[in-house]
Amino acid sequence: MTTLHAEISIVPIGTGSTGISKEVAAAFDAIRKTKDIKTTKLTAMGTQVEANDMRAILNAIEAAHQAVKLTGAKRIISSIRIAERLDASKTLEDEVGSVIEKFTK
Numbered sequence: 217m218t219t220l221h222a223e224i225s226i227v228p229i230g231t232g233s234t235g236i237s238k239e240v241a242a243a244f245d246a247i248r249k250t251k252d253i254k255t256t257k258l259t260a261m262g263t264q265v266e267a268n269d270m271r272a273i274l275n276a277i278e279a280a281h282q283a284v285k286l287t288g289a290k291r292i293i294s295s296i297r298i299a300e301r302l303d304a305s306k307t308l309e310d311e312v313g314s315v316i317e318k319f320t321k
Contacts, residue, residue, distance in 0.1 A: 217305040222273045222298045225262035226280050230290025239287045246283035250276040255308055262295070266308050273298060 224247065228239040247263050248256040252272035257264040263280075267273050277296060284292050306314075 218268060219301045219305045219307075220267050220270060220273055220298060221301075221308055221311070222265050222267075222276075222296060223259075223262045224265065224273075224277055224280060225295040226284055227293040227295075228284050228287065228289035228291070229293065231288065239284050239289055242283040242287050243280035246279035247276045250279050257308060264308055270298075270300075 224243075226240065226243045228236050231239060244256070244258050244263055247253060247265060250272065252269065253265050253267050253276050255264075255266035265273060265276055267276075277294060281292055281294070
């Protein structure tokens with residue numbers, strides 16, 4: 217089974233403020249409500265998601281853009297990193313746990 221992990225960072229521009237938490241909250245809410253997105257994790261620099269297919273991730277990115285547009289942002293810049301694992305099905309927590317396990321050895 218294929219597992220896809222993505223980190224989506226949406227930067228709204230032209231909001232009239234240096235704070236962007238309202239726009240980020242709208243983007244995160246849209247991402248977490250996207251069909252077939254299994255896990256969402258908000259971080260200080262973006263949102264990490266887990267899905268079984270690429271379409272779900274692309275739909276989440278589109279939903280985030282639409283949500284930020286509705287907040288009135290004049291421009292949106294996105295950075296997306298996608299990791300597709302074909303040999304095993306691992307969760308985001310599995311991947312982090314694997315690295316942490318190596319710290320303690």
